[in-house]
Amino acid sequence: MFPTLALVSLSFLAIAYGQQVGTLTAETHPKLSVSQCSSGGSCTTVQRSVVLDSNWRWLHDVGGSTNCYTGNTWDDSLCPDPTTCAANCALDGADYSGTYGITTSGNALSLKFVTQGPYSKNIGSRVYLLSEDDSTYEILNLKNQEFTFDVDMSTLPCGLNGALYFVEMDKDGGSGRFPTNKAGSKYGTGYCDTQCPHDIKFINGEANVLDWAGSSNDPNAGSGHYGTCCNEMDIWEANSMGAAVTPHVCTVTSQTRCEGTDCGDGDDRYDGICDKDGCDFNSWRMGDQTFLGPGKTVDTSSKFTVVTQFITADNTTTGDLSEIRRLYVQNGKVIANSKTQIAGMDAFDSITDDFCNAQKTTFGDTNTFEQMGGLATMGDAFEKGMVLVMSIWDDHEAKMLWLDSDYPTDADPSAPGVSRGPCATTSGEPTDVESQSASATVIFSNIKTGPIGSTFAS
Template sequence: MSLRITLVGLLATLASGLATAPFAGEEHPVLPTWKCTTSGGCVQQNTSIVLDKDSKLAKGAAGSRSAADYAAMGVTTSGNALTLYHYVNSQPASPRVYLLDSDTNKYVLMVLQDNQELSVDVDLSSLPCGENGAFYLSEMAAEGSGSAGAAGGYGYCDAQCQGFCCNEMDILEANSQATAMTPHPCKGNSCDKAGCGYNPYASGQRNFWGPGKTVDTSKVFTVVTQFAASGGKLTSITRKYIQNGRQIGGGGTINNCGAEGGSGGLPGMGQALGRGMVLAMSIWNDAAQQMSWLDAGSNGPCASGQGSPSNIQSQHPDTHVVFSNIRWGDIGSTTKN
C-alpha cells in the first residue's frame, strides 16, 4: 500500500510539474493544409502538427524539445504529407498528433456543420488486419489545457471520455482490409460511445474496400466526407472517394445518430461541428479486441488472431499510414484541381 501511495504521489508531482512547464522551444513539424471556398478556391494555411503529451511521456521525451523526437516517436512530415509509424526500432510508438495553427500555437478549429466537407489523401497499403489508421475530429479547446496548452499537446478528449467526455467524429478508422466512419455525439457526459457508424463490409459491400477492390487500398486515394445541413441543423454525413481521377460513390450516408434528447444525436454532432473541432491523427492496435469491431466477423474479412499486436509486430514491423493534402471548406471546393 505504501509503495502504491509513493508511486501515485510521484506521478502526481511529475504531472503537476509538466502541466506548469510548457514545451518551450519544441519544434512542431510543418504540415501545410488548405481552407477552401467555392468562390475563392483553396488557400494554404500555416499549420503544423503537435504530438499528444501522452505520446511524449510514454517515450520518456518530456524533457526533450527537438524535432528529432518526433521521428523517434514514429512521426515524420514531408511537404503536405504526414507519416505515422506504429513501431520504431522494433518498439511500439503508436503516436497521436493534432493539427496546430503555427501562427497562434492553438489547435486549428475546423468548422464543418453548414454544408462543408473535409478531404484527405490516404495511403493505407501497409496497414494489416488489426491496425487502425485514424483520422478524426475531437471537440477539444483551441488553447488546449494547462499552461503547456496546445503547443504541448494538452487537452485531449473524446466520446470514450479519455481525458474527459466530448464530441468525437471519426472521419476514418481504417486499415487495408476494412473501414468505418462513425459520429459519437455527446451531451455533457452522456456520450454515444458505440456511435452510429457506417462500415461498407458490414453493410453487405464485401468487394468495396481492399487491395484490388472498388476502393483499391493498395494505392493512394482521396477520402471526402461531406456534412449537409438544412435550417442550421446537420442532416447527413456522406462519404465519397476519388481514385485514379474517378469518383467512387457508395461510401455510405449517415442520416441519424440516436436520440437528440440522449447524447445529442446527429443535430448535437452538428452543433459541435459548428463550434469547431480539432483534427487528430493516430495509428494504433488493440490487444483486447484485436480490432475485431472494425475488420473481423461481420465487420471485415480478417480472421481471428490476425489482428493481435504480437502478430502485427512480427509480421508487419513497418506498418504505417500516410495522410496528405488535407483540405476543408464548402462542399465541392476541396477536390477541384
C-alpha cells in the first residue's frame, strides 16, 4: 500500500524515550459493530472500534507543534538519526471524520478518498480493527472459518483500491518487542505486508530516516532504508471494474524489518523474504470478463456480500490450510465464484496449491508462492493470528493497472494473465483520480466471522 498523507510532529525531551504520544488532539476511536457467528447461523453482535494507521498521523515535536515531517521531508534538527527522532517526535490523535474522511455508523465503516481538512488535504487512509479493550488489535485465526462482509464500492473508478485484508502485525503494534515504541496499537503502529514497504515512517520503534528520499511523483510520500515485512491475506482488493483475492506468504513468521536484498526491491523482487506476487484469483484475469463489474453477474453498481471460506485439509482449526473459497450474495441470491477459462488450465473456482501452480505455469510467472510454502504457510500465519486492515488508496507506482487493466503494459494483452480488467492502460494516474474522483468512498459493513456456513443464508 502507498499512503499519501503528510505527518506533523511534536517537541523534544532530553530523556531518550521514543515514538512518543502527543496530547494536542484527543484520540477517540470510531466504534464499529461486528458479528461473531456459531454453527447453525446464530450470530452475536460485539462492539469494536477502528484505529488510523500511524503513517497518516500528525507527527510533531514533543511538547510543541513543530512538524517532524512535512510533505515528504523529515526535519533534520529533530530527526538526525532513527533513535533521536523517535525520542523527539510524537504521534498525535486523529480527527477521523474532519481530517481523514473516516466515519462509522453501527456496523458500517466509510472511507472517503480525498478529504479537505482544516489544515491540509488528506488522500486515502488505512485503519485496523481493535479488540474489545480498544487499545490492542483484534487477532483472528480464520482456519476452518469463514469471513463475510458487505461492500459498496460503486463510486470507485479505475485506479482506486478499496481494500480489506489481513496482515501478521503484532497485537500491540510492536510496543512489547520494541520498548521505544510508546504509541503502540492505540495509535496504529506496527504495519507490515508482503511488499515490505519502505514508506513506513517508524519501524521497530525507530524512525525510518536513514537514506530517506522523497517520492518523485508523490508530494506526501517517500521511502527509507528499511522495509517492514509480514504475511498478508488480501481478501478484497477492488474497485467497480475489478477485484482480486490473493494470499501472499513470507519466510518470516512475524513483522520483520528488512534491508537490502531481503526486502525484494526492484531486480531483487524474487530474492526477498516475501512473495510479492501472491496467488491471485481475479475473475477477469482468469478468463471470465462477464462476472464482476457494473451490470454484470456480481453487479458492482450496488452493495453485495463477499464470503471467503478458509478450508483446512482435516476440517479443523489446526489442520493445514488447503483451499480458499469465494462466494457472493446479492439481492438475496447466492452467486458461486467464476471458473477459470484459460486454455491449458482446468476449470478452477477456488484457490488451492494446484490452482496456484497451474496459474503460474500457464502465465509464465515466478512461483515464489510455492517456494515459500503456499497455502500451508498462509494457514500458519492465521493460526498465529492476523489483524484486519481496511483501506482506500491510489497507486503512484503502477497506477493500479495490475488490478484493473493490462499489466505489464509492455506485454501482449492477448497473452494469458496480462489482461486483468477493462480499464485503459492510461487510466489510474493519481493526479487524475485525486482531482476527478475526490468524493469516491468505499463502505465496508456487516462484518461477520464464524464456522463454515454460519455467516450467510444459502
